[in-house]
Amino acid sequence: MSGDWKPGHRLPFEEELAEQYDCARMTVNRALSALVQSGLIERRRRAGTFVATPRFARAALEIPDTRSEVRAQGKAYRIEVPTRLVRVAGPRERGLLRVTQARVLELHCRHFADDRPYAVEERLINLDAAPEAERADFLETPPGSWLLKNVTWTEAEHRITAIGADVALARQLAVGEGSACLVLERWTWRSAEGITYARQIYPGDRYAMTARFDPTSAASAIAVAA
Amino acid sequence: MSGDWKPGHRLPFEEELAEQYDCARMTVNRALSALVQSGLIERRRRAGTFVATPRFARAALEIPDTRSEVRAQGKAYRIEVPTRLVRVAGPRERGLLRVTQARVLELHCRHFADDRPYAVEERLINLDAAPEAERADFLETPPGSWLLKNVTWTEAEHRITAIGADVALARQLAVGEGSACLVLERWTWRSAEGITYARQIYPGDRYAMTARFDPTSAASAIAVAA
DNA sequence: TAGTGGTCTAGACCACAGC
DNA sequence: CTGTGGTCTAGACCACTAG
Numbered sequence: 001m002s003g004d005w006k007p008g009h010r011l012p013f014e015e016e017l018a019e020q021y022d023c024a025r026m027t028v029n030r031a032l033s034a035l036v037q038s039g040l041i042e043r044r045r046r047a048g049t050f051v052a053t054p055r056f057a058r059a060a061l062e063i064p065d066t067r068s069e070v071r072a073q074g075k076a077y078r079i080e081v082p083t084r085l086v087r088v089a090g091p092r093e094r095g096l097l098r099v100t101q102a103r104v105l106e107l108h109c110r111h112f113a114d115d116r117p118y119a120v121e122e123r124l125i126n127l128d129a130a131p132e133a134e135r136a137d138f139l140e141t142p143p144g145s146w147l148l149k150n151v152t153w154t155e156a157e158h159r160i161t162a163i164g165a166d167v168a169l170a171r172q173l174a175v176g177e178g179s180a181c182l183v184l185e186r187w188t189w190r191s192a193e194g195i196t197y198a199r200q201i202y203p204g205d206r207y208a209m210t211a212r213f214d215p216t217s218a219a220s221a222i223a224v225a226a
Numbered sequence: 227m228s229g230d231w232k233p234g235h236r237l238p239f240e241e242e243l244a245e246q247y248d249c250a251r252m253t254v255n256r257a258l259s260a261l262v263q264s265g266l267i268e269r270r271r272r273a274g275t276f277v278a279t280p281r282f283a284r285a286a287l288e289i290p291d292t293r294s295e296v297r298a299q300g301k302a303y304r305i306e307v308p309t310r311l312v313r314v315a316g317p318r319e320r321g322l323l324r325v326t327q328a329r330v331l332e333l334h335c336r337h338f339a340d341d342r343p344y345a346v347e348e349r350l351i352n353l354d355a356a357p358e359a360e361r362a363d364f365l366e367t368p369p370g371s372w373l374l375k376n377v378t379w380t381e382a383e384h385r386i387t388a389i390g391a392d393v394a395l396a397r398q399l400a401v402g403e404g405s406a407c408l409v410l411e412r413w414t415w416r417s418a419e420g421i422t423y424a425r426q427i428y429p430g431d432r433y434a435m436t437a438r439f440d441p442t443s444a445a446s447a448i449a450v451a452a
Numbered sequence: 453t454a455g456t457g458g459t460c461t462a463g464a465c466c467a468c469a470g471c
Numbered sequence: 472c473t474g475t476g477g478t479c480t481a482g483a484c485c486a487c488t489a490g
Binding site for chain 3: 249251252253273
Binding site for chain 1: 454455456457458459
């Protein structure tokens with residue numbers, strides 16, 4: 001949870017943990033099994049136990065990855081990043097990231113599917129929590145995908161609203177002025193420290209968010225699709 | 227999963243199940259613990275093990291209950307049910323419920339919070355799957371709440387889109403014509419049999435859907451709030 | 453093929469809540 | 472108080488797979 005063990009890090013074997021915590025191997029096994037179910041670790045026989053990489057469609061309400069969404073629809077993905085700047089967080093950024101102070105990276109992006117506007121995105125990244133983001137190439141790997149791969153998160157919150165497109169948004173999304181759009185806001189934390197805030201806007205009539213839940217496996221998935 | 231054991235039904239004790247399945251009590255305990263985690267059963271010491279009633283804010287993407295949503299905001303709840311009719315499912319109803327034939331109950335409702343329109347709802351209920359619905363009083367208990375209490379489901383899917391209000395919808399929700407609205411569609415199944423389809427429309431600027439996820443406990447919640 | 457995790461067992465003690 | 476579930480134990484055997 002602290003993030004000290006990066007995705008892929010190998011944990012001690014069951015017998016070592018049993019000795020370390022002075023308990024039976026079965027007790028360690030149950031604890032680790034619970035961590036597998038919450039998606040924090042992965043286990044392979046003969047190989048060991050490893051810190052997991054969060055993946056799309058595994059955990060409930062996981063961080064959607066725009067590039068994967070577009071490619072899953074069989075379309076070509078492209079991103080534009082017209083704005084990229086680093087600054088000390090002002091009141092608005094501190095509120096959105098829920099931190100008292102931080103250096104932040106602010107990005108404005110536009111996502112395309114087959115050269116048609118797919119979504120616009122405004123994103124804040126807390127550089128104190130994810131300093132490597134300052135040097136990341138977001139044209140190569142879009143910010144959502146990059147964060148998914150490089151930063152471990154422990155809590156997430158989504159908020160979905162609908163708005164009518166104003167003139168600027170309508171032009172960016174190539175839709176009529178006033179047409180309904182879906183707004184997906186997303187906050188991500190690690191141990192109460194805000195990592196990133198994203199606000200993505202989709203044409204509301206063309207795209208839908210879907211979520212499935214199966215209580216038998218307690219598995220769920222969230223996706224945006226045409 | 228078959229629905230034969232209604233919510234509240236007491237399961238055999240661990241020792242009885244261990245004898246019945248010829249295994250150790252610890253094995254039964256692990257199986258039942260998994261069912262607790264998936265939310266299918268509840269267990270109380272000294273009392274026993276019971277089929278659970280699905281509850282709001284317990285499982286991921288659980289069925290939102292409009293009445294609970296409104297009351298959670300500290301507002302008075304009221305419902306109107308202008309349309310209520312029973313008929314044999316036509317092509318559209320069969321498609322939405324994903325059944326080959328069925329008798330269906332069709333409802334049109336309007337939900338109010340403090341006498342202000344909160345949402346409109348169109349709902350189909352498969353009467354072959356939930357025959358008791360034909361005699362239910364949906365003014366006393368709104369359909370979402372009634373189904374939540376009386377019918378066990380095993381799978382659910384949500385779909386969220388945004389639309390601009392047409393003249394009729396704008397009047398029903400007391401919003402301006404063309405203003406953006408959130409559309410929440412929900413399908414619910416039990417063992418692949420469609421139980422209900424609901425389509426709820428909220429004023430998009432006034433209300434938001436939020437979803438939280440905490441991988442440590444694998445708990446998540448979805449809610450609609452002002 | 454050896455070293456991991458996966459799983460079951462029989463027994464034990466405890467905490468808790470109905471009765 | 473007593474009967475449930477909650478949890479731990481020490482040992483065992485098996486399945487899988489990485490080296």
